[in-house]
Amino acid sequence: MLLIxxxxxxxxxxxxxxxxxxxxxxxxxxxxxxxxxxxxxxxxDNPSGPHDELxxxxxxxxxxxxxxxxxxTHDILGSARMGDELGGESP
Amino acid sequence: xxxxxxxxxxxxxxxxxxxxxxxxxxxxxxRYDAVIIGGGGHxxxxxxxxxxxxxxxxxxxxxxxxxxxxxxxxxxxxVRSNYHLDxxxxxxxxxxxxxxxxxxxxxxNVMYSARGVLNLVHSPADMDAAMxxxxxxxxxxxDARFLSRDExxxxxxxxxxxxxxxxxxxGGLLQPRGGTVRHDAVAWGYARAADARGxxxxxxxxxxxxxxxxxxxxxxxxxxxxxxxxKIGIAVAGHSGQVAAMAGLKLPIESHVLQAMVTEPxxxxxxxVVTSGAVHFYISQSDRGELVMGxxxxxxxxxxxRGNLPIIEHVVAACLALFPSFGRMKLMRTxxxxxxxTMDGSPIIAKLPVNGLYMTGxxxxxxxxATPASGWLHAYTxxxxxxxxxxxxxxxxxxxxxxxxxxxxxxxxxxxx
Numbered sequence: 089m090l091l092i093x094x095x096x097x098x099x100x101x102x103x104x105x106x107x108x109x110x111x112x113x114x115x116x117x118x119x120x121x122x123x124x125x126x127x128x129x130x131x132x133d134n135p136s137g138p139h140d141e142l143x144x145x146x147x148x149x150x151x152x153x154x155x156x157x158x159x160x161t162h163d164i165l166g167s168a169r170m171g172d173e174l175g176g177e178s179p
Numbered sequence: 180x181x182x183x184x185x186x187x188x189x190x191x192x193x194x195x196x197x198x199x200x201x202x203x204x205x206x207x208x209x210r211y212d213a214v215i216i217g218g219g220g221h222x223x224x225x226x227x228x229x230x231x232x233x234x235x236x237x238x239x240x241x242x243x244x245x246x247x248x249x250x251x252x253x254x255x256x257x258v259r260s261n262y263h264l265d266x267x268x269x270x271x272x273x274x275x276x277x278x279x280x281x282x283x284x285x286x287x288n289v290m291y292s293a294r295g296v297l298n299l300v301h302s303p304a305d306m307d308a309a310m311x312x313x314x315x316x317x318x319x320x321x322d323a324r325f326l327s328r329d330e331x332x333x334x335x336x337x338x339x340x341x342x343x344x345x346x347x348x349x350g351g352l353l354q355p356r357g358g359t360v361r362h363d364a365v366a367w368g369y370a371r372a373a374d375a376r377g378x379x380x381x382x383x384x385x386x387x388x389x390x391x392x393x394x395x396x397x398x399x400x401x402x403x404x405x406x407x408x409x410k411i412g413i414a415v416a417g418h419s420g421q422v423a424a425m426a427g428l429k430l431p432i433e434s435h436v437l438q439a440m441v442t443e444p445x446x447x448x449x450x451x452v453v454t455s456g457a458v459h460f461y462i463s464q465s466d467r468g469e470l471v472m473g474x475x476x477x478x479x480x481x482x483x484x485r486g487n488l489p490i491i492e493h494v495v496a497a498c499l500a501l502f503p504s505f506g507r508m509k510l511m512r513t514x515x516x517x518x519x520x521t522m523d524g525s526p527i528i529a530k531l532p533v534n535g536l537y538m539t540g541x542x543x544x545x546x547x548x549a550t551p552a553s554g555w556l557h558a559y560t561x562x563x564x565x566x567x568x569x570x571x572x573x574x575x576x577x578x579x580x581x582x583x584x585x586x587x588x589x590x591x592x593x594x595x596x
Contacts, residue, residue, distance in 0.1 A: 089487050089488050089489065090479075090487060101489075102487065102489060103489050106478075107478045107479045107594060109433075109592065109593075109594075110433075110480075122579065123579070126578060126579040127429075129522075129578075129591050130431035130522045130578040130579075130591055131429045131430070131431055132420075132429070132430075132431070132432065132433050132593075133420075133429070134420040134421075134430070134432060134433050134434055134480065136418075136421055136434075136482045139480050141479070141480065157479070159434070159480045159481050159482050159483070160482050160483060161483060162481065162483055162487070
């Protein structure tokens with residue numbers, strides 16, 4: 089079981105959370121070229137190792153936050169509120 | 180040696196001491212006409228069809244572990260072609276047709292068992308969707324039958340078809356030609372048949388780099404040294420993104436873990452494959468008697484080949500809701516495999532934007548049943564440097580072009596397909 093540290097509520101069971109995918113993709117500007125939109129919507133680094141991702145504490149505080157997790161081991165390396173920087177080992 | 184009743188009898192007389200090895204274990208040559216990365220079902224099938232259909236025998240399959248040790252040995256052995264969208268329907272139906280003749284083709288018993296695949300429906304809306312898909316299948320020439328609740332109750336007596344079941348069953352969509360195949364035998368059968376046609380199947384040989392010069396591949400770096408080749412086919416499932424990145428490419432793929440599990444073996448209790456989309460569950464009984472079951476992804480990126488307990492609990496709960504009598508059985512093993520989940524839930528069998536580089540991947544949950552057609556079409560694409568009509572839609576460019584094949588209509592969320 090993953091024990092996910094919600095930055096608002098503290099460590100909770102993974103069943104309280106909903107996954108939201110890669111937290112590093114940035115929405116391009118409205119006038120960005122098509123390739124930038126393709127990269128934003130579809131292309132992912134999909135790293136084997138530390139991965140910055142979004143989670144929603146759907147059965148708790150209902151807040152989105154960032155989590156850094158190792159995709160090889162499922163070890164959780166840190167979490168942060170949306171505006172803040174993630175600590176732990178950099179991806 | 181050709182396997183037959185005569186070779187069996189001959190070897191029985193010598194106490195089975197003199198069976199030849201099913202394939203060689205050669206050292207890699209410095210140069211091949213094509214190199215296939217990944218010695219699972221897809222890679223071995225690619226090599227077999229390159230040799231058989233396209234006359235290319237100076238080719239190698241490079242496997243970092245052992246044959247069929249990845250998803251080929253981790254899936255739940257189900258084959259079917261009950262898809263709605265035309266490109267998927269035609270592709271998986273071609274695959275099912277290859278499954279039907281595969282034991283004869285390879286002279287290796289892959290134990291294809293057309294026991295049927297039954298998709299349960301649990302609501303009127305579910306029924307409409309199943310009817311629509313069933314009709315689409317029939318228009319594509321694929322077998323599909325709608326069964327009423329009473330027909331299902333009579334056929335599968337241990338399935339709870341009562342009105343007060345936790346998830347009441349309204350009926351089901353059956354594909355009679357769907358069923359199961361012995362998964363390890365697929366890797367072994369293709370390896371043996373490819374080897375017999377001169378293909379070098381090289382295990383314990385991990386690809387660590389792809390050498391690209393002037394926009395074209397020239398070879399691969401491996402743990403057993405550099406191998407020159409003008410054509411590389413990638414067939415590595417969950418690690419597609421990692422291998423494509425060696426050639427500087429990014430893919431619309433995320434890797435996720437999918438779990439499966441088996442109970443202790445028991446006498447025959449279930450002679451078909453039962454699935455339920457509503458409760459995210461599927462089950463069949465292996466020839467050894469184990470109940471093989473699985474459900475959804477763990478819903479987070481993973482390369483760990485193991486998952487977590489909440490999904491196992493979900494699968495077991497779904498099993499007991501549908502089959503209350505299985506509650507006394509013990510779960511023997513659980514395991515996980517890494518799925519290459521694409522952004523639209525459909526595969527990529529294509530020429531990549533580096534000359535001489537091809538891939539078959541993005542299999543989501545559907546990789547095992549696709550094995551023969553995937554290998555056949557990957558081989559065709561490599562040999563002709565362009566896709567066959569059957570895989571023309573499975574390009575990498577479809578995402579940029581807005582031609583996605585989103586069977587579920589789930590959008591660009593790979594874990595939702």
